[in-house]
Amino acid sequence: MGQSRASSLLIDYYADFLRDRDVERFRDRAMARYTEGTLGRILAASPDVTARRGAVLALGTFGRFEGSNEPLGRALGDDDPVVRTMAESALWAVWFRADSEENNRLLEKVRQLISDRRLDEATTLASGLIARAPRFAEAFNQRAIAYFVQGRFAESAADCRKVVSLNPYHIGALAGLAQCQIQMGEPREALQTFRRALKLQPHSTSLRDAIQVLETQIGTDEPR
Numbered sequence: 001m002g003q004s005r006a007s008s009l010l011i012d013y014y015a016d017f018l019r020d021r022d023v024e025r026f027r028d029r030a031m032a033r034y035t036e037g038t039l040g041r042i043l044a045a046s047p048d049v050t051a052r053r054g055a056v057l058a059l060g061t062f063g064r065f066e067g068s069n070e071p072l073g074r075a076l077g078d079d080d081p082v083v084r085t086m087a088e089s090a091l092w093a094v095w096f097r098a099d100s101e102e103n104n105r106l107l108e109k110v111r112q113l114i115s116d117r118r119l120d121e122a123t124t125l126a127s128g129l130i131a132r133a134p135r136f137a138e139a140f141n142q143r144a145i146a147y148f149v150q151g152r153f154a155e156s157a158a159d160c161r162k163v164v165s166l167n168p169y170h171i172g173a174l175a176g177l178a179q180c181q182i183q184m185g186e187p188r189e190a191l192q193t194f195r196r197a198l199k200l201q202p203h204s205t206s207l208r209d210a211i212q213v214l215e216t217q218i219g220t221d222e223p224r
Contacts, residue, residue, distance in 0.1 A: 007042055007051040009033060014054030023061060030058035039063070040071035049080045056083055060090025065098035065167075073169025076201050084203060091169065095138040103133050110142045114149070122146040137166035141173050148176060153183045171200055178210070187218050 010030070017026040030039075036059065043055040056075055059068040072094065075087035096111075097104050106129045113122035126143035133139060144159035157180035163173035174197040181190035191214040198207045 006034070006038055007046050007048055010039075010042065010054040010058070011048065011050045014050055014057065017054075017057070023057075026057065027061040030054075031062050034058060036063050036067035040068070043071050043075055043083075049083065052078065052080065052083050053086060056086045056090055060086065060093050063090070063094055065094055068094050069167065069169055073200065076169070076171065077203070081203070084201075088171070091171075095141075095167070095170070098138060099133050099136045103129060103136060103139075107136070107139055107142060110139070110146075114142065114146050117149075119146045119150050123150075135166055137163045137170060137173075140166070141170065141176070144173065144176055148180065153180045156180050157184070169200060171197055174200070187214050190214060191218065 010033075013026055013029050017023065039055040039058050043052050043059070046052050046055070052075070056072065059072055063072070069091070072087045072091045075083055076091075078084050078087065096107060099107070106125065110122050110126045110129065113119070113125065123143055123146045126139055126146065129136065129139045130143065140159045141163045144156045144163065147153075147156035147159065157177055160173040160177035160180060163170050164177070167173070174193055178190040178193040178197070181187070181193060191211065194207055194211050194214065198204060198211065201207060
């Protein structure tokens with residue numbers, strides 16, 4: 001399938017989705033016609049914003065970490081704000097299904113325990129999951145969240161760093177690390193972390209605001 005034909009068909013699928021909002025139908029049609037590689041190329045290079053929106057939606061519905069994380073991560077800097085927002089949502093979906101079905105279910109349970117403020121149980125379950133799947137980045141990230149809520153900022157920061165080492169596009173872990181650094185009285189380190197996050201999300205006003213606050217606090221003589 002040529003690039004223009006591939007984009008045209010995806011545009012049709014996406015237009016149908018906008019009319020009927022049937023995401024399962026959209027997913028099934030996209031899966032039948034496209035590989036993750038093709039969708040990633042459309043997302044990276046198509047001049048048609050609708051095609052890019054269709055590609056990011058498709059990757060979010062069935063993409064796997066190995067094939068979708070990088071193109072979705074790069075799409076955080078897309079010129080179109082809808083593509084950027086969809087890419088962020090798609091990344092979280094991909095991250096939560098990045099391991100085996102059983103481990104993904106355990107991860108979801110960790111998230112629910114955190115939501116219920118059962119934090120000791122959450123950290124225990126997350127630690128067990130990490131022992132089972134030591135390259136499952138989101139397991140470290142969820143434990144980092146639980147640690148942060150408990151006020152265990154050094155441990156949370158360590159987990160955030162591990163997440164980013166496994167997944168350099170993990171914007172949540174970068175934001176979490178910066179917040180830990182602020183809590184630990186490390187504003188200069190937090191500033192550098194926020195600047196690193198801004199390279200992934202160059203259109204983010206919240207990151208720019210956070211950077212401005214820290215620059216005002218510590219001065220603007222820090223290397224960029």
